[in-house]
Amino acid sequence: MKKKYISRETEAAYRNTNYVVPMPDKNTVLHVGVASDEIRQLLTDAGASGVVFMTAHNPFGVFLDEAENTAANHLLQKDLEARFETVMNCYGASPCEEYREDSLLAFPVSHSQAIELCCQYEQNAVLFIDAKGVPELVFHPDIQTNHPEV
Numbered sequence: 001m002k003k004k005y006i007s008r009e010t011e012a013a014y015r016n017t018n019y020v021v022p023m024p025d026k027n028t029v030l031h032v033g034v035a036s037d038e039i040r041q042l043l044t045d046a047g048a049s050g051v052v053f054m055t056a057h058n059p060f061g062v063f064l065d066e067a068e069n070t071a072a073n074h075l076l077q078k079d080l081e082a083r084f085e086t087v088m089n090c091y092g093a094s095p096c097e098e099y100r101e102d103s104l105l106a107f108p109v110s111h112s113q114a115i116e117l118c119c120q121y122e123q124n125a126v127l128f129i130d131a132k133g134v135p136e137l138v139f140h141p142d143i144q145t146n147h148p149e150v
Contacts, residue, residue, distance in 0.1 A: 005144045006124055010061065013094065014125055014137055019053050021090045021105055030127070030135045040133030046086060048108030051129040052117055053090060055103040059122035060140075073102055076121060080106040114138055 019030035021039070028038040030053070043051060056072035058064055064072070080087045084106040093100040109117075114128040118140050125139045139145055 003142055003144050004060075006061070006139075010124070011145055016095055017092045018095060018097075019090070019092050019103075019127055019135065021053075021088065030129070032127070032135050032137045034135070036129070036133040036135070038133075039129055039135075040131070043107065043129075043131050043133065046107060048085075049131045050109045050111060050114070051105055051107040052109040052114040053092075053103055053105050053127035053129065053135070054114075054117060054121065054123060055092065055101045056121045056123070057101045057103075061124055069101075072121075073104070077104055080104055080117075084109060111138070115141065 015032045017032075021028045021030065023038060023042075028036060030036050030039065039051065043049065054076070056076035057069040059072070077087060086105075086107050088105040090103050090105045091100055092103050109128070111128055111130075114126050115138060117123075118126045118138060123140060124143050125137050127135050128138045129135045
């Protein structure tokens with residue numbers, strides 16, 4: 001695939017998304033680059049070194065209808081459940097909650113596995129969370145984020 005640029009607005013939307021993980025006591029809201037004690041503890045308790053937070057909605061940013069997105073996420077869930085010990089339902093939402101995508105959290109996952117999943121499900125990016133609980137936005141290898149001057 002040829003390198004593809006995403007807009008500054010799209011990149012900013014990913015970086016500003018509230019990544020919500022329902023936990024037994026309360027929802028944990030993750031933000032790119034901000035450590036989460038709850039996720040760090042979840043990983044420690046599971047003996048895992050990484051988590052992927054992702055969706056199969058709207059491959060490469062091409063908007064699909066609700067039925068197509070639901071079907072794609074169902075396939076993703078089955079795949080993740082076959083490959084990883086723990087899979088949890090979660091979602092990503094814009095700060096005003098105007099836009100929301102159902103997502104999945106899976107672990108234990110390595111950074112390279114997160115990239116493979118990003119490629120397999122044709123996502124612009126996924127969220128990888130390391131053992132320190134720090135969410136990192138990991139872009140598809142064919143996505144350029146250093147925007148050319150116009």
